[in-house]
C-alpha cells in the first residue's frame with residue numbers, strides 16, 4: 001500500500017509529501033456529475049456501490065495518496081431521527097432543533113443499523129482500490145453538526161446556535177453529549193470496515209472564541225480522538241478560521257491538525273510544536289491561478305511545512321467550477337517538489 005499519508009500523520013519520513021483534496025469526489029469532476037445526474041445526493045450516499053465508485057474517481061484521475069469515503073457529515077445526524085434535505089442550496093433541516101423537547105426526541109442510533117451503508121461503501125472501496133491507498137473515514141464535530149441542526153441549515157452569523165449556547169448552556173451540553181455518543185461508534189464502525197485514518201471536520205469551530213471553544217467543544221473532541229486512537233488509528237482534526245485556537249486543538253491529542261489558508265504552516269508549527277503533524281493549506285481559489293504561480297504557492301507551502309509530518313491539501317473543499325486539470329497539476333506539483341525538498345532540504 002502507498003502508506004505516505006499514514007506515515008506523515010505519524011511524523012515518520014516519506015519519499016515525498018502525501019496529498020489529497022477535501023471534497024475530492026464531487027461536482028468539479030465530469031465523471032461525478034455523470035453519476036449524480038441520475039440520483040439524488042443522499043441516495044448516492046446510501047448506495048454503497050455508487051458511493052464506492054465516486055470515492056475511487058479522484059484516485060484514478062488525480063493520483064492522490066488517499067481516498068476519502070463519499071458521504072456527508074450530516075448522514076449520522078439524520079440517523080438520530082431528524083429529517084434532512086440536501087438540495088441545491090445546501091443542507092436543510094425542515095424541523096430544526098431549538099428546545100429541550102427537540103433534543104430529548106433525538107436518538108443515539110446503533111451505527112450499523114442507522115448508517116451501515118457507510119461501512120459497506122468503505123469495504124467496497126477498499127476492494128476496488130485493491131488497498132493501493134488508504135481510505136479516510138470522517139465525521140463532523142459536535143459544534144459544526146449542532147450549528148446545522150439548530151440553525152436549520154447553513155448560516156452566516158450562527159446567531160441561533162450561539163444564543164442557545166450562551167442562554168441555555170446545559171441544553172447544548174446535552175445535545176453535544178448525544179452527538180458524541182453517536183459519533184464515536186460511527187467512527188469506530190468506519191475503522192472496523194477498513195478506514196485507516198479518520199478526519200473530524202469542525203468546519204465552523206472558528207465561529208467560537210477560544211474561551212468558548214475550550215469549554216464547549218474541547219471535552220467532546222478529546223473523547224472522540226482518544227477512542228479512535230485506542231484502535232491504533234490516527235486522527236486529523238480540521239477547522240477553518242482557527243489560527244487562534246491551535247493550542248486548544250493540540251490539547252485534543254489529535255495526530256494531525258488541518259489548517260485553512262489563513263495560517264502559514266511554519267507559524268502553525270511554531271505554535272503546535274514538533275509532535276503534531278499539519279495538513280493543508282492551499283486556498284482552493286489558488287487552483288484558478290496561472291500554472292507557474294500555482295506551482296510557486298505549492299513550493300512555498302512545502303518549504304514552510306518542511307519534509308516531515310505534512311499532509312498537503314487545500315485549506316477547504318475544492319469548488320465545483322475548478323478545472324480537474326488544475327487539481328491534477330496541484331497533486332503532481334506537490335509530489336515533484338516534495339521529492340526535491342527531500343533531496344536538498
Ligand SMILES: Cc1c2[nH]c(c1CCC(=O)O)Cc1[nH]c(c(CCC(=O)O)c1C)Cc1[nH]c(c(CCC(=O)O)c1C)Cc1[nH]c(c(C)c1CCC(=O)O)C2
Nearest residue numbers: 022023024025026041068069070071072073090201203317
Ligand atoms: C460542512 C460540511 C458538509 N459536508 C461536509 C462538510 C465538512 C467539510 C467542509 O467544511 O466543507 C463533509 C463532506 N461532504 C462531502 C464529503 C465527501 C468526501 C470528499 O470528497 O471530501 C465530505 C467529507 C460530499 C458532499 N456534500 C455535499 C456535496 C454536493 C452534493 C451534490 O452533488 O450536489 C458533496 C459532493 C453537500 C453538502 N454537504 C454540506 C454542505 C454545506 C453541502 C452543500 C455544499 C455544496 O453544495 O457544495 C455539509
